[in-house]
Amino acid sequence: xxxxxANIFTDIWADQDWRELSVTAQHLYLLMLTHGTLNYAGVMxxxxxxxxxxxxxxxxxxxxxxxxxxxAGGFVLIxxxxxxxxxxxxxxxxxxxxxxxxxxxxxxxxxxxxSKKIRQVIAFEVQKLQVQQPELRAWxxxxxxxxxxxxxxxxxxxxxxxxxxxxxxxxxxxTPNGDQAQGLPTTTATTTATSISNEIDIGEPPKQKRKPxxxxxxxxxxxxxxxxxxxxxxxxxxxxxxQFVAHAHSKERRLRNWDAGFRTWLGNAVKWRAENRRLTPTxxxxxxxxxxxxxxxxxxxxGEIA
Numbered sequence: 001x002x003x004x005x006a007n008i009f010t011d012i013w014a015d016q017d018w019r020e021l022s023v024t025a026q027h028l029y030l031l032m033l034t035h036g037t038l039n040y041a042g043v044m045x046x047x048x049x050x051x052x053x054x055x056x057x058x059x060x061x062x063x064x065x066x067x068x069x070x071x072a073g074g075f076v077l078i079x080x081x082x083x084x085x086x087x088x089x090x091x092x093x094x095x096x097x098x099x100x101x102x103x104x105x106x107x108x109x110x111x112x113x114x115s116k117k118i119r120q121v122i123a124f125e126v127q128k129l130q131v132q133q134p135e136l137r138a139w140x141x142x143x144x145x146x147x148x149x150x151x152x153x154x155x156x157x158x159x160x161x162x163x164x165x166x167x168x169x170x171x172x173x174x175t176p177n178g179d180q181a182q183g184l185p186t187t188t189a190t191t192t193a194t195s196i197s198n199e200i201d202i203g204e205p206p207k208q209k210r211k212p213x214x215x216x217x218x219x220x221x222x223x224x225x226x227x228x229x230x231x232x233x234x235x236x237x238x239x240x241x242x243q244f245v246a247h248a249h250s251k252e253r254r255l256r257n258w259d260a261g262f263r264t265w266l267g268n269a270v271k272w273r274a275e276n277r278r279l280t281p282t283x284x285x286x287x288x289x290x291x292x293x294x295x296x297x298x299x300x301x302x303g304e305i306a
Contacts, residue, residue, distance in 0.1 A: 006034040009093070017073055027055070028066040029075055032087055040102060041109035041122055042090025046083050074155050079115035086118045088155055091125055097138035107143040117158040124152035128225040131263040132232070149257050154224050213254040216245060223259050226266060233270050240269055 008030070012018055018026070031051060038044040048060035048067070067085070070076045077086040096102050113119050126147045130139060138144055222230075222241050230237035244265050247253070255261045 008033070021073065021075075022066070022069060024062065025066040025069040028063060029070055029087075031055075032076065032085060033090075038087070038090075039109040039112075040096055040106040041113060042087045042094070043109065043113050043118060043122075044085050044087070046078055046080070046085035071159060074159075077118055077121050077155050077159065079118055082114040082118075084113060084115050084118055086115075086121060088121065088125065091122070092129060097126075097129065097133075097136045100137050100141050103138045103141045104143050107141070107146060110147055117153070120151060120153040120158060121155050123147050123150035124154050124225065127152050127260070127263065128228065130260075131225055131229040131267060134267050148260055152223070152225070157224075213256050215252070215254055216248040216258050220245070220258055222262060226259070226262050229263070229266050233266070235266060235269060240266060 021029070028051070031054065032038065032044055035044045035051075046067075048063040051063045052058040052060050067076065067078050071078055074088065076088060078084075091097060091106070096106050110119065110122055113122070126144070129136070130148060222237060227237060229235075230240065241262070244262055247265075248258075248261075253261075
């Protein structure tokens with residue numbers, strides 16, 4: 001079933017990055033959100049001439065200028081080679097990931113995207129949401145594994161000239177960048193609501209060959225999604241990464257996706273921290289083991305990463 005409506009949160013006007021956009025750029029963003037070709041992955045057809053024709057007095061050059069403004073702010077990603085435009089925060093706010101049937105449609109939409117860089121950014125946003133919202137029913141859908149294992153990249157990595165500040169005090173291996181570095185836009189305030197139908201044709205995506213499991217790479221380091229999650233939840237990323245690597249070596253663990261494994265680790269660290277605060281000193285001592293510099297819950301498992 002095609003989307004037939006778009007909901008805009010009123011708190012969009014509380015976002016300073018949104019307010020600093022020109023009125024024509026704001027109009028284009030709303031047009032992209034409500035466009036008839038926008039699919040369940042947040043991707044729509046990008047044809048400046050056609051978009052310009054939807055408003056009186058607009059030209060293709062006007063749309064291209066406003067699109068560049070939105071892209072510079074991290075609101076959208078445009079691939080002129082494939083004629084596709086991504087509304088970056090669509091999946092975070094739309095509610096797609098709360099509906100398993102719609103999630104399958106989302107994965108099918110993801111598979112139909114021609115642009116490699118747009119697919120990378122969608123994967124980044126989905127993988128980030130898995131860390132931030134592990135309770136979503138989307139992660140129960142097997143087809144989502146394709147996106148969770150896809151080589152992800154943030155919008156800042158694939159957009160030329162949109163550099164990120166280095167996260168202070170963190171240099172394990174290759175220094176990662178934070179998705180919400182100071183001085184950069186962090187807008188995710190706009191959202192649409194998807195029309196849900198129990199009669200939607202979810203179909204079956206083609207089966208893909210599963211990647212082999214392997215030991216943790218010698219040069220592994222946390223990716224941007226992990227950096228952002230640790231910052232938002234007050235975790236010591238350097239410490240957690242060290243614990244994670246030590247655990248992997250001591251248990252001789254083998255996984256298909258070590259970044260996904262670390263996302264699970266961090267999520268468990270947050271849960272364990274909350275639970276640990278409710279325990280008595282005796283109970284806490286019984287449920288922890290010492291690894292390196294700090295106690296670690298014995299049930300802090302990596303989980304199955306397929």
